[in-house]
Amino acid sequence: MRGMACVHVLFIRQGKVLGSRSYFPKVPGGTELGEVVETFVGQFYLQGSQMRTLPGEILLDFNLGDKTLLADSLSELAGRRVNVQTKPRGDRARYLKLARTNAATALTTKLSQQSTIHQRLQALATVLKLPAVKRMECFDISHTMGEQTVASCVVFDSNGPLRAEYRRYNITGITPGDDYAAMNQVLRRRYGKAIEENKIPDVILIDGGKGQLGQAKSVFAGLDVPWDKQHPLLLGVAKGSDRKAGLERYSSNQKVRGLTCRLIRLRCTLFSIFAMNPTIMPLPGIVKSGQKLKSTSSLETIEGVGPKRRQMLLKYMGGLQGLQQASVEEIAKVPGISHGLAEKIFYSLKH
Template sequence: MAEFDVSAFLQTLTQRAGVYRMFAADDELLYVGKAKNLKNRVSSYFRARGLNSKTVALVSRIDHIEVTVTASEAEALLLEQTLIKQHRPQYNILLKDDKSYPFIHLSEHDYPLLAYRRGKKRRDGRLFGPYPNAGAARDTLNYLQRLFLLRSCEDSYFNHRSRPCLQYEIKRCSAPCVNKISQQDYQQSVRQATLFLQGKSQQLLQELQSQMMAASEALNFEQAAALRDQIELLRQTQEKQFVDSGQGEADAWAIVEWQNVLCIHRLAFRQGRLVASKNYYPDNPAGESNEQLLLDFVSQFYLADHALEGIPRDLILDVGDDDVEALLEALRLHRQAKVYHSRGSRGHNRKWLHMASENARTGAQTKISGHQAALNKLSQVAQLLNLAEPPKRIECFDISHAQGEATYASCVVYGEEGLMKQRYRRFSIKGVVAGDDYAALEQAVTRHLTRLKEQDDLPGLLLIDGGKGQIGRIREVLHTLQLNTLPAFGISKGETRKSGWEFLWEAGATQPIMPDAHHEGFRLLQWVRDEAHRFAITGHRKARAKSRSQSDVDSLAGVGPKRRRELLLHFGSLKNMRSAPREELEKVPGISKKLAEQIFIQLHGE
C-alpha cells in the first residue's frame, strides 16, 4: 500500500465507464468492479470517512489497480461478470450452487421412459424443468405415472420382460413391455403427459372432457368413469403443484438483512405459474449496500448462466430505474431480446415482490434460528468435554464392512450451521487385514487429517465411533501428525449396547465420561455418531449393489453392450453360456471364431 500513490492514480483516472481490478502485493486479484464513472467509483474507496470495516479491510490490501475502459456500462457489466467467473476474487460475492437442479426426462423410444434426472446433461428425448427441489420433481413424476401410466423402468429392464411387473398391478404403468397397450395408445398418453409438463393443462382438461363425453355417448361407461377419475386427479395435481396467477413470465427478487444475516430470495414465474423458489445467503466481503449487493448478485446469476429457466421477460426488483439500466441492457445483449424492469408497484408484480420479500425474511429468520441452535449445542458440547472453547466444527468417523470385507470409512461434519453435508467424505479402505477396524480407522483418519493440515482447515473436535481402544489408536495418529492439541473423543455404547448409556473416551484417559442421558451436548454427539453410521452403511450398500449388478458377462473383454445382448438372447442365461461348446459361441451374431475362443477361455477361467 505504501508504494501505491493513490492521489496520482486518481488524478489520471478517466470518467468513462469501465471495469477496475484491485490487486494485492503478490498480484492476487482481490476485487473486480464495474462503474459508470471510473474516477468517481474508485475514488469512493479512498474517502477519509464513511467506509465500513469490510471495505477498509479490502483497501488496506490494495497494492495496485488496473482499469479497462468500455463503450458503455452494460459492456462493463458483461466484462465484470466474465472476470469474476474466471478469477473468482475473494472480495466479490461468489454465486455457488453445489447441486444441479432436478428435471423430468422423457426418453426417445417407441415406448418412452418418464424418469427423474439431475442436471441438464445432453440426453436423448426431452427434459422438463427445472423443478425447485427434488421433492417437487418426484411428486410430479408420481402424479404423472398415476395419470398416464407411463413406464418408469430403464431400457435394460424393459427389453427383457416376459410378464408385467408390480407397477402394472398397482396401476402405475400400462405394461407396454408385454404389449398390454398398443404403441398408438401409449403415444397418446405420452402426448398428454407432454401437454401437462408444458403447462398446457387447460387444453389437456378440455381434451379429456371431450373424450369422456364421447365415451359416455357411446355407452362405454367404464372408459368414461376412468376418464372422469383421471380428470379429477389432474385437477388435484394442478392445485398441489402450482401457484397460478394467470399470465406472466417474470422473476421477482428481494433482499432482507436480519440480525446481520443476508438472504436473497428469487421467485420464478413462467406462464403465470410459480416454477422455482429459492433462498440464497451471499457473503458481502466488500461491504456493499444491500441494494448494490442485490444488483451484483442478480447480474452474476443471469450472466453466468445459473438461471436454468432462462432470462425472463420481466425483472421485478425494488431498485431505481437508473440503477438497473446497465443490467437490463446487458441482459438484452445476453438474451437477444428486451428485458423489462418493474419495482412491483401494482398488479401481479406487487403480489410477487411481496411474496419474495416474505420468503427472504423467513429464510433469514430460519437461518438465524438454526445457527443459534447449533451454537448453543456446540457450547453444551464444550461444557461436557471441558474444552477451552466451543468447537466450530465436529468431524465424526465410523467404519462399515460386510464380515470384514469391502471396508469403508465415513466422515460426517457438524458445524455452526448444523450438518455440513458438502463436507461429508467416504474412504475406501485398501491394504488392511479383513476385519481390522483399528487399522481401517487409522488409515481413514490419517488420510483425512493430512489433507486438512495442509489446507490449515482442522476441525475443532474429532469424534470416533468406538471406545478406549479406537481412541487410543487415533491418539497415536495425532501424535505422528503433530496434532496433539486437537481434541479427540470416542463414543461407545458400553456393555448394555443401549442408546443413552454410552461412554465418552478422551484420548489418553483411563476412565470414561458417563454423561447425563438428557444433556444437550451429549445428545448432539449421539446424533452426529448416528449420522456417521447411517452415512457409512449407505455408502457400503451402494458399493455392494453396484458389484452385484455386474455379472461375469459385463466383465468379458471384447464384449460390448451390443454383443452382450446378442449373447444373452442366444443363450438366455450365463449358466447356459458356460455349458455351451466353443462352436455354439461362434453362431452368435457378431462373435467371430477368435472372439468365441477368448470368451470360452474367460468363462472357464483357463
C-alpha cells in the same frame, strides 16, 4: 443481519409457482442489500458449466444501480431479451411480496437454528472442558456387501453443518471388514498433511469405542505435520448395549459426563447412507463413485440382515430386483429368514 441475508427465489412459469428455495449468502459488514441481490443474481445465473436456464423476466425486490448492465449481460448470454424488473405491479408485485415473506420466515428460522447450535456447542465445550468448540469433524465407516469400504466425514462449525466440506473416502488395501484399518487409513489421509489453522478441528468424533479411539491416538502420535496435532480432542463414541440413541458410551483422554451427540451421529449416519445410496440424495463426488457400488446396499439398512443373509437372499432370489418383487412368503422360504424378518425385509424394500 449478523452477517447473513436470505434471498428467496420463486420459480414461476406461465403464472404458476413451480417451486422455491431460500439461499443464505454471507454478507460483509456495511454491504447494501441491493448489492447483495445484484451479486447473488449474477452468481445464480452465471455458473459456467452449471449455468441455469435463463427466464424471460426476473423480478427483484430492490433497486439496482446497474440494472441495465445486468439485464444486457444476461440477455447476451441467453441470446434473447431478459428483462429485469424492480417495481412490478399486479400479480408480479404479489409474487415479490410472497418471496419477501418467505425470505423473512426462512431467515428467522435459520437464525434460530444457529442460536440452538451455538448453545449446544457451548454446552459441549463445557462438558469437554474446552475453551470453545469452533470446529468439529465426525468419522464413520460403512460397508457394501463386505467388498467396498467407505469412510465418511462430516464437519460442523459454529453455524452448523458445513455440507460443502463433507467428504467420502474410498478405503483400499485392507482386509474387508477391518474397521480399525479403515479408520486408521482415513485419519492418516485426512490429517497427514498441512492444514490451514482455521481448519484444525477442536474435536474429532470417532464412531467406535476404545479400539477405534486407540487407532486415532496411534495415528496422531505418528503424524509429522506443521500444525499443532495436540490441539484436537479425540472422542470415541460406542453404541450402548441396546443401541439406543442417547445411551452411547464415550471414550477420550478426558472424563466425559452426560454427553449426547445425537445430532452429530445422525448427520454422520445419514451421510453414510447417501454415500451408499446415491439415488437418495446425490452429493458432490458421490454419484460418480457410487455407480461402482452394488445396488445391494439398500439391504444394509435393514436390522437383522447381515452380510451372510444378504448374500443368501440375493443368491436365492436371483438378485436385488427379484427380491424386490418377491412376496413375504417367498422371502420367508430363504434359509435363515424367519417370517417376521421376511416381513421386515418386504416392507423396507417397498418403502
